[in-house]
Amino acid sequence: MPVSSLTDPALEDVRDLLDTGFEHGEMITLVGRCAIDYDGRASSHLPPGERLVICKPDGTLLVHRDEQRKPVNWQPPGSTHSVCLDDDRLIVESVRSSPHEELEITFKTVAQASRLELDDMSELALEGSEEDLRQRILADPDILETGFNAMATERETSAGPIDIYGQDADGTPIAVELKRRRVGPDAVGQLNRYVEALERNRPGKSVRGILVAPSVTERATELLASEGLEFVSLTPEQADTS
Amino acid sequence: MPVSSLTDPALEDVRDLLDTGFEHGEMITLVGRCAIDYDGRASSHLPPGERLVICKPDGTLLVHRDEQRKPVNWQPPGSTHSVCLDDDRLIVESVRSSPHEELEITFKTVAQASRLELDDMSELALEGSEEDLRQRILADPDILETGFNAMATERETSAGPIDIYGQDADGTPIAVELKRRRVGPDAVGQLNRYVEALERNRPGKSVRGILVAPSVTERATELLASEGLEFVSLTPEQADTS
DNA sequence: CCTTAGATCTCGCGT
DNA sequence: ACGCGAGGTCTAAGG
The missing domain is CATH 3.40.1350.10 (Trna Endonuclease; Chain: A, domain 1)
Known part of the structure; x- marks a missing residue:
């Protein structure tokens, strides 16, 4: 269960961590202050705030605030993630096709960035359906x-x-x-x-x-x-x- | 945006981190190998595997695998979290009343444990509803x-x-x-x-x-x-x- | 508290 | 792909 983590990293190092994680098909978590724009089936804008971002190797992307069960923004499985550094901002972008949907997360600061390799072969057994x-x-x-x-x-x-x-x-x-x-x-x-x-x-x-x-x-x-x-x-x- | 994180910690230290985080109303993330039992509106069992667990200060609990948009297990906001050390296992329990629901996460190992204080006052602006x-x-x-x-x-x-x-x-x-x-x-x-x-x-x-x-x-x-x-x-x- | 219906619903299964 | 319905749905709004 290898975990590589950075605390209060430079945005440049976060970009490298994301590139490496995307490359290796790892799960990534980011904690930081960010603004979020979404456009697709609907469209939304979320002004800057501190959130937890999760990128899964299957293309899922989740943005969680400190409350509520549902992510405030997300992309479904199958989306394609990318990252780029623009001046003093780190931009994480996720694109889905069919239907076309874009999510753009603009980080001003990142407090924690982690790469996770999760091994999980088990299946959920549910009763009462x-x-x-x-x-x-x-x-x-x-x-x-x-x-x-x-x-x-x-x-x-x-x-x-x-x-x-x-x-x-x-x-x-x-x-x-x-x-x-x-x-x-x-x-x-x-x-x-x-x-x-x-x-x-x-x-x-x-x-x-x-x-x-x-x-x-x-x-x-x-x-x-x-x-x-x-x-x-x-x-x-x-x-x-x- | 204070973040306190432990890498490959002893379960005892994870217990202390959780207790502190619950006390201070912080968000907590855990990465580790765990089994999960749920009983409430339905019931489920998930054999051991490596997952990301998120505990929010509002009582929300999420368990995410390395794929899919939905958590494999969860508790809704308003639940009460607790932790205890049982021999060589760390047990995180979440209870909700009305309807009564219990979630029990049994960790064998924890690779990363973090406390996060997220400041987020912004509101989502959504169009297309x-x-x-x-x-x-x-x-x-x-x-x-x-x-x-x-x-x-x-x-x-x-x-x-x-x-x-x-x-x-x-x-x-x-x-x-x-x-x-x-x-x-x-x-x-x-x-x-x-x-x-x-x-x-x-x-x-x-x-x-x-x-x-x-x-x-x-x-x-x-x-x-x-x-x-x-x-x-x-x-x-x-x-x-x- | 309960009821009602929306949701970027998600998800699996079928055609 | 699209259609269709289940879901521990979640969530907000109203009574």
Whole structure:
């Protein structure tokens, strides 16, 4: 885990460190006072302030302030970074194509500059996703409704793919929309689009729509009622019955 | 912009640095080999690997790998960080309440640990948002449709707030939904919910729905047609006519 | 606190 | 490439 770091360096030395880091595909962190201009999908300007800048070898660039979870500015993976010294200012530039986006960071002073080689082959194992909720229902369809018969997942309609498509005990088609957390009106609209698409395909035949989530907001409940849709309360993880 | 940094420190010294940094409300960066466990809205486990950890004074915690824009693990602002030394392992813990979430980072080795005091009072100025699109239309309603009369923004309906509510030249009500970029079926569903809510309030009276965006996907175009809704192409920023 | 919808959303998966 | 929907989404604004 080699780390090369400079404290209160001359901007010239920072430029060399960046060039070396970019060359070697290393991660770089910079702490310093900088102004930032962005132009691409939108455009922004951030006056000078002290921030932490991170350049990843995959082309990602992050600018973090001392608060908030999201970077104040950034470039997505695949961008190309470069650095140049202009008088007494160090300019870090990141360019992305398709769509074209430019980020320019102008440093007045740099307090710390580091090159990091990070070795990380592990993969994140996450539980509690919508996929887990789907597996729960497919493993035991009766928890949705007695006699439910799951016939397909991601079934295509003209309005998009249905999470689970099946039939009830009477053979009536059902579109099931899954959400891992409490839902609002948007999920109802989504389910409604799928149900209407199925009904357009089979005129006259009734289709049921069931929204599956831990809970729904009041407005979503009203919308479900006005559209004739149903709700079943389920979480991705089985309730702890210990 | 005071920066205190340790290279290849003993874990004991890292613990002291963290304690000091937490105490003084400073930002902290750690580079090292660690495993991570999360439990809260979901749960996850990440086996050992080399990562960059950032603790912000507002309670934000970020764990970044050497690729991707998003942190592999994190805690939102408002979380409480703590550190303890357990044998030959350094454990950084972050807890959040409402909802309860825990993140535990177990370091085997630390290559770099830094305390940063970042002074940043500037505010980001961003252009090209949906709000800019709204201002464009309100400043010159005719660019939406000749004779359009904007009567309200964020007008409440039983299905949620309409971006712009108004009337056409004939006095027919119009719900306008704005999007800053190319849109898909979700935006059509959103507009449809608003139009249906208005129609439920005024039975028999027809209501027009207009989706405003730079462009729409084909599926969204079909949905617009099947719902009897309309589309007008506009961008947040005026086209460059130089 | 909860709800609602925007975001330079990001990300993965599919066509 | 583009389309589509999930996400521990995050974040701001409003009730």
